[in-house]
Amino acid sequence: MDARDNVEALLMLQPIAVDTGSPNWEGRLFLANGMLIAVLVRLDTPEYEVGTGWFVEAAFGRLFGISAPIFDTLEEATR
Amino acid sequence: MTATAPKSMTEVATLQAPFHSDAAIPFPAKQQASSNPLILKLEHACALDETDKAALRALSTTTRKFEADRDLCREGDRPETVHLVVEGLAYRYKILPDGKRQILGLLLPGDFCDLHVAILARRDHSIGTFTPCDVTEIPRTTIVDLITTQPHIAHAFWWATLVDEGIMREWMASMGQRQAAKMVAHLFCELLVRLQAVGRATASSYELRMTQNELADVFGITVVHLNRTLRDLRAEDLIVLKSGRLDIPDVARLKGFCGFNPNYLHFDLRSAEA
Numbered sequence: 593m594d595a596r597d598n599v600e601a602l603l604m605l606q607p608i609a610v611d612t613g614s615p616n617w618e619g620r621l622f623l624a625n626g627m628l629i630a631v632l633v634r635l636d637t638p639e640y641e642v643g644t645g646w647f648v649e650a651a652f653g654r655l656f657g658i659s660a661p662i663f664d665t666l667e668e669a670t671r
Numbered sequence: 672m673t674a675t676a677p678k679s680m681t682e683v684a685t686l687q688a689p690f691h692s693d694a695a696i697p698f699p700a701k702q703q704a705s706s707n708p709l710i711l712k713l714e715h716a717c718a719l720d721e722t723d724k725a726a727l728r729a730l731s732t733t734t735r736k737f738e739a740d741r742d743l744c745r746e747g748d749r750p751e752t753v754h755l756v757v758e759g760l761a762y763r764y765k766i767l768p769d770g771k772r773q774i775l776g777l778l779l780p781g782d783f784c785d786l787h788v789a790i791l792a793r794r795d796h797s798i799g800t801f802t803p804c805d806v807t808e809i810p811r812t813t814i815v816d817l818i819t820t821q822p823h824i825a826h827a828f829w830w831a832t833l834v835d836e837g838i839m840r841e842w843m844a845s846m847g848q849r850q851a852a853k854m855v856a857h858l859f860c861e862l863l864v865r866l867q868a869v870g871r872a873t874a875s876s877y878e879l880r881m882t883q884n885e886l887a888d889v890f891g892i893t894v895v896h897l898n899r900t901l902r903d904l905r906a907e908d909l910i911v912l913k914s915g916r917l918d919i920p921d922v923a924r925l926k927g928f929c930g931f932n933p934n935y936l937h938f939d940l941r942s943a944e945a
Contacts, residue, residue, distance in 0.1 A: 612899065647895050
C-alpha cells in the first residue's frame with residue numbers, strides 16, 4: 593500500500609490541466625513505470641482550511657483510496 | 672402550580688441569556704424558553720400529558736456544561752449513564768486504526784446519545800462536542816423507571832430510537848449513492864427540519880458551528896472536495912454559509928435540488944385509525 597514500495601520504479605510527472613470545477617486546474621499525471629498511479633492538483637487559493645500545496649486528486653491501483661496529506665512540493669509527493 | 676411553572680422557566684432563561692447568547696443568536700428568548708427541546712421533539716411522537724411533560728422536564732433540570740471539542744464518552748468505555756443534549760452540538764464518531772475519523776451522527780438539543788446504551792458492556796463509538804454543550808447525564812434506572820411507569824414516554828422513547836435509525840439509514844443512502852453536492856445539501860435540509868422541530872432554527876437559517884474538516888468527516892470526503900462542493904452550492908445561490916450560520920435563500924429550491932423527503936424523521940403523528 594505504501595508509495596515507498598515503488599522506490600525502484602521509474603517515476604514520471606507529466607503536466608496536465610485538470611477540470612476540478614475550481615480555479616485550481618494545474619495538475620500532474622503521476623506515472624510509475626509508464627502506468628498512471630495518481631493525479632496531483634496544485635492548490636493555490638488560500639480558501640482551503642488545509643492550506644496550499646499538491647493534493648492527491650485521484651489515485652489508482654495500490655494507491656486507490658489513500659488519504660495522503662497535502663504535499664508542499666512535488667519532490668515530497670514522489671517520495 | 673401549572674401557572675407558575677412557565678413563568679419561572681422564562682425567568683431562568685432570561686437570567687441565563689447573557690451567558691449563552693452572542694450577538695448573532697437567531698431565536699427570540701421567548702421561543703427558547705417556551706419549552707424544552709426534548710418535549711418539543713417528543714411531541715412529534717405522540718400526545719404527551721402534563722405528567723409526561725413534568726417527568727421529561729425533570730430529566731433536563733440538572734445539566735453539566737462541556738466545553739467545545741471535548742469527549743462526553745469514548746469507545747471502549749463501560750456505559751453507565753444516558754446523555755441527553757440540552758444545548759449545543761455534539762457528534763458520534765469513530766477513529767479508524769489509520770487515524771481517519773468518521774462522523775456517524777450529529778446530536779442536537781433534545782437528542783439522546785443512545786437511550787438503552789447501559790445494556791451494553793462497552794461503547795462501540797465515541798461522542799464529542801463541536802460547540803459548548805449543556806448535557807444531562809441520566810442514570811439507567813431513571814430511564815427504566817420512566818418507560819415502565821409512563822406508557823406515553825415509553826412510546827416516545829421508542830419513536831426517538833426509530834428516528835435515530837432512520838437518520839442513520841438516510842446518511843448511508845446519501846454516502847453510498849448521492850453525489851457530493853446533493854449529499855451536502857441533503858444534510859443541510861435535514862438539520863433545518865430537525866432544528867426547527869426543537870425551536871432552534873428560523874424558517875430558513877440556523878447556527879452551524881462546524882469547520883470544513885468536520886463537515887468533510889461527516890461525508891467521508893476530503894476537505895478539498897468539501898470546500899469545492901460548498902463553493903458550488905454557494906455559486907448556485909443554494910446556501911450562504913458564513914460565520915457559523917447557514918442561510919438558505921430558497922428552502923424549497925434546496926430541497927428540490929437534493930430530492931429531500933423528510934419521511935425518515937417521522938415528524939407526522941400516527942393517527943388513531945389505520
